[in-house]
Amino acid sequence: MKSDSTDLFGERPPARTVPVMVPVPTPAPYSYAVPEGMAVEPGSIVKVPLGPRFVAGVVWDGGDDGKVERKKLRPIDTVFDCPPLSKEMREFLDWVAGYTLTPPGLVVRMALRAPAAFDPEPMVEGLRPTGHRPERMTPARERVLALTEDGLPWTRSGLAHAAGTSSSVIDGLLAQGSFETVFLPPPPVVAAPDPDHAAPRLEGPQTETAAALVEGVRAGRFGVSLLEGITGSGKTEVYFEAIAETLRAGRQVLILLPEIALTASFLERFQDRFGAKPAEWHSDLAPRTREKVWRQVTTGQVRVVAGARSALFLPFENLGLIVVDEEHDPAYKQEDRVFYNARDMAVVRARIGDFPAVLVSATPSVESRVNADLGRYRKLHLPTRYGDAALPDLHLVDMRRHPPARGGFLSPVLLRGIAKTIEKEEQALLFLNRRGYAPLTLCRVCGHRFQCPQCSSWLVEHRFRGQIQCHHCGYAERTPEACPECGTFDHLAACGPGVERIAEEVERHFPDARTIVLSSDLMGVKRLRLELEAIARGEADIVIGTQLVAKGHNFPLMSLVGVVDADLGLANGDPRAAERTFQLLYQVTGRAGRSGLKSHGLIQTYQPLHPVMQAIVSGDPEAFYEREIGEREKALLPPFGRLASVIVSADSRAEAEAHARGLRQAAPRVEGISVLGPAEAPLAMIRGRHRFRLLVHGRRGSDMQAFIRTMLANGPKERASLQVQLDIDPQSFL
DNA sequence: AGCACGCCGACT
């Protein structure tokens, strides 16, 4: 019997081939030859040649279709020394690709986003004391040997540093035989969390709720819980108990957080309970750390990951629980390349892995509420704040009856509130979800409005920077002094307020107060963290902030929250406008009153009778949800879309119209095709090369997928430039 | 997604 792969005449026996999912947008895996003697299995991470380069791919399931010409076949280069992707993970990636209509290779790519992590981390060189005394003793040598009396190994630089010597002292001791070189396993990125490190501090309804979650973990089966409770009701402590139980069962945990909520204070709370921090996973992780975390997640060394949405694609060794905190947060939606909602994909991941998922929010998404009402999710409710935290006293300020002074945006009612607050040496927070100085600039002489040359939305003046900017595509120019249309100087008028303009008004009224503006464009993440800490220490009197002040951070001295324009965001065409506004107002007014201070909220609105405003002041979220769910059902919006509705959006409204016409022709039976202009389209679309996208709402997701596939097949020219997003219908994925 | 190839406008 021959064992050679080649016989005497150079004839090759047919090579074994396997499907390999490569990180490119092909509809199916590619076939590769397996070299003689190479062991691969489904899930193996392999290095394969692809065109002119090498890429990392994953050996996929099923046999090879054998349709590739022999001469095209190329061999797998190497198999990485790395645990293969589990069957579960492969199934999950396939499922996500199918559901989001993304080529599977691009979904797989998300699971391999740690370039150099596929080979084991190198062993670290260490020094172990032998107990042998050197012939000559010096003070430096004494110090080193004193540190190593316990016999444990050290790294060379660590030991030199700890003993306050240079590494040449260590080298001398090594040469004398006082140390021997050993190889140590690479250090873990985080210490192992201990489920019993600190006793949980639970009271009242927290106890039962935690017990319910723990019971779910013990059962070890798929199930979704929606943990709902107002700010300060102790939701985190409650789901920490589910995490503890999962750790006791020896399984890994994933905590998803919106990127902005992944703060030092969250990590510290975790550490207080479990004695160690979770591993972090987010976009601005240092590459080296990123690789270590990825590696140690696949090997199971990392037990808990706290991460942004992309952490969902980490190949865990033995995942046993996913917690989605702030589950309503729009940041869970990715609308770039692969379109998905991490909240819903987390539920799918849990279903495939047959373990529990916990969705957590003070203001759940309407979708999750509907799923809970239908009994798909188990509803867990924490009704009260604990400790001495009281809910703020909320009032609407009817702007028709209490209008601001000419040229201002703050009503006398709110100004009086601020004055009283700072008199008491407490803090006031003014919330306005609009960056910059003014959202629109026009010429008082000819009426010219400054518009973005790239995408035609209004240009926003940023006075601190002396620029006018487009918030959709990032276009910016210096603020001109003259009207570009009629050439008149000094007649440009700023229309409407942004945070910078509110700051100006506040400084006019309270020149002696310490005022600070918090806006994502004015500072990086680090600066922001420092500012937030300074504010918490009481180093500001009046804080003016955009959306970012609504999240997570606690301000113990904050006793007044003023909402400058509560109506903002209700008027755009977003089907979730009311829901978003409700969530935002609820969360931002909840920032006050966390430490027993008597606190107030003043909400400026021109629509005091609007259901969102009524729900906010009545402190009755139930009424809001009930009404909103009814409205959605009537309007056939998510999560109740019964008609197929397709939204086409492009670089210009005219272009979107043209695409929509084509679509109506291609699919005459599809109802509800509507068109969005660029202002409503996300940043990613305009920046990217893709010309338009479809948003699909459908009760029967599979029907919609079939329709889109047909459409793609009919329009070869459009195929290359098409992006599809399924807006999740919760009934189609469970 | 990358990368090469290829066909039309402003410049060393």
Next chain:
DNA sequence: GTCGGCGTGCTC
């Protein structure tokens, strides 16, 4: 006469 824009096509 070339450099370089991005449209089109291909990768087992």
